[in-house]
Every structure is written in structure tokens, then in C-alpha cells.
Amino acid sequence: MHALTDTWHEFKTMDKRRRALQAINLLLVISTALMTWKFFMVASWSESPIVVVLSGSMEPAYYRGDILFLELTYNPPMNVGDVVVYKLGDRDIPIVHRIISVHEEKDELYMLTKGDNNRVNDRGLYSQGQFWITRKDLMGRVWFYIPYVGIITIWLNDYPPLKYALISFMVIVGLTSREPQG
Template identity: 30%
Template sequence: MINLDHKTPDLFVMEEKYLKKPFNKKRLKSREPSPKRKIIIAIVLIIFAFSGSFLIYFILQVALDTKTPMVVVVSGSMEPKIYKGDLLFLKGKDPAKIKNGTIDGKEGDIIVFDARGLPGWTHAPSEPIVHRVISKKYDNGWFFFTKGDANPTHDEDWVPESRILGVVGGRIPYIGWVKILLTDSGLLIPLLVIVSALLIISIIWDIVKKDENSEKSKTKRSDQLVYGKKIEQDEDVEEIEFDFTKQDKSKF
């Protein structure tokens, strides 16, 4: 039992400097990703960016119903209809529905095909050929005879339907020159590697420098910041009085 006759001070004065809880720097730091984690995230984002281009290409393959939805024109054999450096969009088409033409009429469909290794093609280029259909026949499958609009003569031999990549559906002028110049100079692959490396280095450098600057800034202000506000050393002291004589003794 508590002795109620025990005398308690009539007035108890407490003096204490009440400050807000200091900013927990360690707690904030633990929530921020480490530099290594930031670098890994940056590399993953770059990989996703490159993967996105392949995803777009795949979507075009499905939408246009062809394995080769885009091709760059590397010769002037179809001028003035199609020029060297044009980027062509191809679409799949039933071989039976590919429009036939004549050698002079130029009303046949323009097809893109791969002639490498075909019988009768002694000078087949390594790049896909973009020529107009001037004749076709069926012999256990469709075969097409072609000619470039700007060429004086027709092509060497027939093209089987299995070698057709697609029918030209649209074009963007000049944009293919980038690919032509880089491929002809042999700089396409090295340039892609260099650009990718520089991009990764740039991102890593920015992350490291930003982290260093942030750490220096926090170190300078750590002794003066309390929830982001400066505390003056001569801050007033609050006095709080507790009058225990007015307390209900039954609580004891």
C-alpha cells in the first residue's frame, strides 16, 4: 500500500529543452538504393530498351504477316518508283493473288525476294532484290518472273514462291541511307557496340557522381539539420510546472 501521509512537494518544477527528434540519417540512407544497385537497374533498363526494338519488329512481323517486315533498298533498279536508300514495308500475300504484269506495262506487284543459291541465278546479290512481277506460272507451286523498272532486261530466271519475302506495301524515303553507309563502311556493328558502351558508362558516371555529391551535402549539414530545419544553439528553454497538490490522491 502507498502511504497517503507521505508528503509530496507542492510544486515540482521540471526544466528540459524539448527538441524534435533528430533526422535519422541512417534510416534514410538504408532506403536509398546503393550505387551498385543503381548501376544494375540502369543496365537492366538498357537491356529492356534494346529488347523493345526486337518486340516492335516481332509485332510488325505478326501484323504484316511476313518474317521480313522491313527492308532497305540498296540499288536504283526500281527508279523512279522506288529509290536507293528507301525503307520499304512489306506485307505477306497469297502467291496466287500476287498481281501479274507485263514487261512494259509496270502494273504488276513489286515483290522482295532472296535469289541467293537459286538455279539459273549466277549473279544473285547478297541483299534482297526489289523487282516487279512481269509474269508468273504454276508448276507444283507458284513461280514469278521479275524485272527492275530501270533495268534494260528482265532478271536471270524464275523465282519460286518460297523465296518471296513479301510484297511492297509502303516506303519511307532516305532513312535507309544510314544503314547503307554504315554497312558499306563496315562500321555498323562497331558503332553499335561503342554507342552502347558509352551509354552505360555515362549512366554509371552520373549515378556515382550524384551519390558522392549527395553524401557530401548530407555530411556538411548533418549537425545542423533537424527535419530539414536549422536549430539555433541558444534556443529557449521551456519550463513546465506540475502541481501535484491538485492531483486526485485516490489514484495512488
């Protein structure tokens, strides 16, 4: 608690120029993060190039908390065995599952998916009357992953006070950190 009061006191005693510099530094960090995200979007051709596995339906291939990097290219074409991430129109949360059947008809690609740890295919998850997922449903194909690092994201979503505390801490540190004296 003492450190927090010291930080608050330091912030209050800053002159306007130093406050402006700290605010600019914070904005630079945020803009760098956004530019990095946009770079991944362009490089992967996907609107959501990075996702976190939220359930155990893909175990043992991917576990809850793994971070998946996606690409949305059709060269090479989607094949049985590829792990894809798709989002259905009426659901907010994307689904990470493996393609178990593919067929093409009139320049449209139709795919049936299933979680590795599930007993049945995903037709029960699809929208009513939908029997296949198509290109419009796809967010991307998994090309790389980092195990367990995304568990932090899950904790932040499961415990909102933790998320707000972390964001507040980062803003305070960003606004009050000192430039090295040299």
C-alpha cells in the same frame, strides 16, 4: 574528348545498384526493339518485314536508301505490277523488283521479275536453270515505303567503324544516362 572522360568517370563512380538499374534499362530498350520487330513479322506474315533498297535498279519508283515495308499474303494474289522482294538460295542479299509476268500451274505460282531501271528481266540473276521465282523465294510484297531513311543503314554497312562507334556511343549513353531528379 572531355565529355567522354566525364562519362567514364561517372560510370566508374556509380554504385552497384545504379549500374544494375542502367544495365536493366539498356536491356529493356533492346528487348523492346526485338519485340517490335517480332510484331512486324507477325503482322506482315514475313520473316523480314522491313528491307532497305540497296541499288538503283528500281528507280524512279524506289531509290537507294528507301525503307520498304513488306507483307507476305497471297490475298489479293500476286499480280503483274506488284513490287516484291525475293531471295534466291545462293545469294545473301534480297532483290527488290517488279513482277512482269505471272502464271499458275498445279497450285504453284510462277513469277518473272525485272527492275524498273533495268533493260532486261531478272532471269540472269536467278539460280542456274531457274526461269521463274516461286512462293518459296518470296520475302514479301511492298505495301508501304519511307523514302531515304534507310541510307543510314547503308552508311553503317559501308563504313564498319561508324557502325561500331554508334553502337558504343548508344551503350555508353544507355549505361550512364541519369534519371530525372524530381
